[in-house]
Amino acid sequence: MISAHRFLTQPPESWDDATLARMERAFFNDLVLPSGATKSTEAGRLATVDAFFLDQIQPTGLSPRRFLDVAVSSGITTDEWLSSLHTALGETAGLSMTGSDLTPKAWLVEFPLGLRVLVDRAMRPLQFDLGGLAWSGACRRPSHYLTGCPVWRALARGLWGRVTAELSLAGKFPLTADRPLVCLGGRVTVREVSLLSRRLRHGAVLRVEEEDLMAPGFPEWAGAFDVIRVANLLHPCYFPLERLKQGLEVLARRLHAPGGLLLLARTVEARGAPPRNEATLFRLDEAGRLVAAGRLNGGVEVEPLVLALAPIFR
Numbered sequence: 001m002i003s004a005h006r007f008l009t010q011p012p013e014s015w016d017d018a019t020l021a022r023m024e025r026a027f028f029n030d031l032v033l034p035s036g037a038t039k040s041t042e043a044g045r046l047a048t049v050d051a052f053f054l055d056q057i058q059p060t061g062l063s064p065r066r067f068l069d070v071a072v073s074s075g076i077t078t079d080e081w082l083s084s085l086h087t088a089l090g091e092t093a094g095l096s097m098t099g100s101d102l103t104p105k106a107w108l109v110e111f112p113l114g115l116r117v118l119v120d121r122a123m124r125p126l127q128f129d130l131g132g133l134a135w136s137g138a139c140r141r142p143s144h145y146l147t148g149c150p151v152w153r154a155l156a157r158g159l160w161g162r163v164t165a166e167l168s169l170a171g172k173f174p175l176t177a178d179r180p181l182v183c184l185g186g187r188v189t190v191r192e193v194s195l196l197s198r199r200l201r202h203g204a205v206l207r208v209e210e211e212d213l214m215a216p217g218f219p220e221w222a223g224a225f226d227v228i229r230v231a232n233l234l235h236p237c238y239f240p241l242e243r244l245k246q247g248l249e250v251l252a253r254r255l256h257a258p259g260g261l262l263l264l265a266r267t268v269e270a271r272g273a274p275p276r277n278e279a280t281l282f283r284l285d286e287a288g289r290l291v292a293a294g295r296l297n298g299g300v301e302v303e304p305l306v307l308a309l310a311p312i313f314r
């Protein structure tokens with residue numbers, strides 16, 4: 001696994017484009033989040049969803065301006081969506097794209113003797129690194145079990161738990177960049193690192209906020225977006241029904257009324273077949289209800305939940 005320290009703290013210009021792309025792909029593929037999901041997002045994964053969205057809005061003459069992409073992961077598919085919107089609607093269309101994700105950033109805790117631990121906001125370890133030898137702490141392949149991975153993992157997590165308790169770090173998150181601490185006579189540095197792709201074309205205009213959709217913040221986002229997209233997050237595999245409904249209600253309240261558009265998508269990956277995107281575009285009508293305006297490949301599985309939401313009134 002590529003060390004977060006090596007990859008995230010060097011300027012992207014340190015590598016040529018092809019090397020950076022290869023390293024980034026490997027790094028995100030191996031980074032396992034506490035939920036068990038990886039941070040990987042394939043470039044081009046949502047291309048058919050982007051095209052579907054344009055097919056839906058172009059004949060209507062609508063020109064939405066304020067976009068929110070929820071669960072952007074590394075931001076690659078958000079960046080591609082922006083490119084497709086710019087190409088179709090013109091660079092001067094004055095679009096604003098906000099992104100959100102549970103884990104858009106992490107913290108690199110650096111101890112003496114070359115020990116580094118990449119952690120999330122709750123101080124859960126995402127990567128252990130000893131002198132550049134990095135490990136996510138996850139046991140993902142059958143071969144990992146043969147090398148005693150679960151034992152190493154339990155050991156590493158146990159030790160990390162003791163270290164965090166000893167340092168009394170837990171209550172100190174969120175951390176600020178480059179915060180010096182002293183531990184066992186040595187200097188411990190904590191620095192914030194972005195988990196967004198370093199190859200985003202529109203990185204300068206894309207604003208990505210940290211948010212758990214199930215514990216939402218940003219009250220100022222109520223009614224603030226013409227279009228909200230959520231791809232590969234709101235699915236019964238990941239959340240129980242009540243949580244799904246709760247997340248959908250949050251999204252509905254963030255749409256401009258009437259006429260705001262909610263685009264839900266899911267990439268279906270069946271063994272032996274190429275990935276296939278399913279999507280439904282919903283429109284917030286005058287009565288405050290979300291109605292289906294278009295479907296790609298049959299629409300998303302959670303469509304009945306969306307259609308059954310109580311009307312949104314402000």
Ligand SMILES: C[S@@+](CC[C@H](N)C(=O)[O-])C[C@H]1O[C@@H](n2cnc3c(N)ncnc32)[C@H](O)[C@@H]1O
Nearest residue numbers: 041071072073077101102103212213214231232
């Ligand atoms: C599979 S990626 C989806 C990336 C992108 N939308 C796509 O389809 O290519 C899932 C992302 O959801 C984020 N996530 C998981 N739970 C979340 C939550 N409760 N609120 C916001 N984001 C969440 C994860 O951090 C991860 O980056």
